[in-house]
Amino acid sequence: MSQQTTVSAEQLRAQFGDMSLVAAMNHGREKRAYTHTFGCQQNEADTETIRGMLAEMGYQMTDSPEHADFILFNTCAVREHAEDRAFGNIGALSHLKKQRPDVIIALCGCMAQQEKNVEKIKKSYPQVSLLFGTHALWRFPSLLRRVLTGEKRVFDIGGADDIAEGLPVLRGEGPKAWLSIMYGCNNFCTYCIVPYVRGRERSRRPEEIEAELRELTREGYKDITLLGQNVNSYGKDLGLEIDFSDLLRRLNDVPGDFLLRFMTSHPKDASRKLIDTMAACSKVAKQLHLPVQSGSDAVLSRMNRRYTAGEYRELIRYAREEIPEIVLSSDIIVGFPGETEADFEETLRLTQEIEYDLLFTFLYSKRSGTPAASYEDPATSAEKQARFERLLRAQDEIVARRQAAYQGKTLRLLVDGESKNPDYPFTARTEGNLLVCVRGEDIVVGSFIEAEIEKTSLRCLYAQKR
Ligand code: SAH
Numbered sequence: 001m002s003q004q005t006t007v008s009a010e011q012l013r014a015q016f017g018d019m020s021l022v023a024a025m026n027h028g029r030e031k032r033a034y035t036h037t038f039g040c041q042q043n044e045a046d047t048e049t050i051r052g053m054l055a056e057m058g059y060q061m062t063d064s065p066e067h068a069d070f071i072l073f074n075t076c077a078v079r080e081h082a083e084d085r086a087f088g089n090i091g092a093l094s095h096l097k098k099q100r101p102d103v104i105i106a107l108c109g110c111m112a113q114q115e116k117n118v119e120k121i122k123k124s125y126p127q128v129s130l131l132f133g134t135h136a137l138w139r140f141p142s143l144l145r146r147v148l149t150g151e152k153r154v155f156d157i158g159g160a161d162d163i164a165e166g167l168p169v170l171r172g173e174g175p176k177a178w179l180s181i182m183y184g185c186n187n188f189c190t191y192c193i194v195p196y197v198r199g200r201e202r203s204r205r206p207e208e209i210e211a212e213l214r215e216l217t218r219e220g221y222k223d224i225t226l227l228g229q230n231v232n233s234y235g236k237d238l239g240l241e242i243d244f245s246d247l248l249r250r251l252n253d254v255p256g257d258f259l260l261r262f263m264t265s266h267p268k269d270a271s272r273k274l275i276d277t278m279a280a281c282s283k284v285a286k287q288l289h290l291p292v293q294s295g296s297d298a299v300l301s302r303m304n305r306r307y308t309a310g311e312y313r314e315l316i317r318y319a320r321e322e323i324p325e326i327v328l329s330s331d332i333i334v335g336f337p338g339e340t341e342a343d344f345e346e347t348l349r350l351t352q353e354i355e356y357d358l359l360f361t362f363l364y365s366k367r368s369g370t371p372a373a374s375y376e377d378p379a380t381s382a383e384k385q386a387r388f389e390r391l392l393r394a395q396d397e398i399v400a401r402r403q404a405a406y407q408g409k410t411l412r413l414l415v416d417g418e419s420k421n422p423d424y425p426f427t428a429r430t431e432g433n434l435l436v437c438v439r440g441e442d443i444v445v446g447s448f449i450e451a452e453i454e455k456t457s458l459r460c461l462y463a464q465k466r
């Protein structure tokens with residue numbers, strides 16, 4: 001039995017009705033919208049849906065908030081820093097709202113889904129006239145219509161864990177596209193706010209995902225990333241005989257020349273079957289983002305990650321054996337409550353053993369409402385900062401070595417844009433998603449090329465088209 005619920009056709013029709021109403025109100029006027037996205041790819045994908053709805057309602061997109069009639073911040077709550085930046089951005093707009101009272105300032109996303117932030121916005125940020133949470137995204141047209149027809153402040157953080165299909169999407173330029181395959185998270189890692197602001201896991205139906213992929217390939221997208229907080233639990237709520245590996249195989253059969261990436265994989269659910277599927281599917285990029293968070297079993301257990309460092313190492317060993325060219329990346333939290341110097345050394349040792357191509361390191365940020373917020377946290381911030389810097393230095397050495405090993409190799413690249421470097425005027429990605437600056441004759445954005453790596457740096461490979 002399927003537990004997942006879908007927004008009904010009738011509810012969606014009401015939203016399309018409101019889109020037409022707003023479009024009629026905007027008809028003949030030059031209305032502009034500005035959006036700013038904080039946080040992860042999921043948020044970027046959500047913003048593209050909001051921009052799709054805005055376009056449908058007659059708004060032109062602009063890169064400047066000063067020229068916009070509608071300003072939206074899609075926010076992230078994962079670390080305090082992200083929240084502070086969002087509040088700072090909204091605060092900075094109070095003068096604009098005074099100069100142009102008609103401008104609509106809106107806030108949505110993960111911060112907006114939290115009661116404490118809603119209260120703060122209500123009290124201290126009167127310039128915000130529209131706020132909606134992650135569950136109300138599909139109701140945006142109705143909420144905007146209410147603001148436009150005179151309601152002073154519209155706040156909506158209600159709604160259930162349901163899926164809305166068929167909303168318009170306005171994607172960015174270039175060959176890359178996000179494709180959400182599921183929403184929410186059930187894992188409740190003890191440091192993490194995401195399950196509280198994104199709700200429970202729910203998977204889109206495979207035929208909807210496949211149809212969207214076919215549409216994307218028809219539109220010329222070539223670098224498509226399947227999104228979910230833990231893609232490896234895809235399908236568990238559908239009551240169908242399909243898991244994430246099966247979905248990958250199905251999508252790999254869609255005709256066309258494109259790359260499929262996916263994120264994020266949780267190590268407790270990433271299996272040998274997944275690695276075998278990656279190895280067997282020609283369109284699945286040989287790239288795996290597998291966040292380990294810590295190399296210490298004691299810390300992993302307190303984080304509620306439900307794997308050991310040994311199990312993690314074993315999976316990486318298998319992946320490298322099956323797919324020698326695989327590009328590996330990870331996330332690490334430094335300074336989780338109770339992390340000792342010895343725990344940290346284990347994390348350092350693990351990263352030095354595995355040698356990730358790319359590592360995202362974060363200082364632990366206390367999130368109220370999560371279990372870890374009440375854990376004892378004796379290490380000082382100076383100690384944590386010192387660990388953080390040691391890890392960065394060690395990782396830089398690894399990356400320099402790994403990047404240098406590409407020197408002289410010929411790789412297949414997807415050209416994805418123009419660079420600011422006149423000597424290498426285009427940017428491209430390897431199949432493993434490494435950044436490359438390229439030069440050569442007849443380079444076209446959106447095409448696959450063969451190129452030879454001429455030199456390397458920490459952040460970029462430099463290549464000549466063959
Ligand atoms: N679902 C994904 C991504 C979650 S958020 C996953 O499980 O990997 C992205 C990263 O932010 C996490 O992997 C983690 O490393 C980091 N993160 C999450 N909560 C954090 C916190 N409270 N403090 C510091 N980093 C955090």
Ligand code: SF4
Binds near residue numbers: 194
């Ligand atoms: Fe957060 Fe863990 Fe879920 Fe990732 S898997 S979103 S880290 S709770």
Ligand code: F3S
Binds near residue numbers: 076109198
């Ligand atoms: Fe941030 Fe929400 Fe993503 S909290 S990391 S934007 S799911």
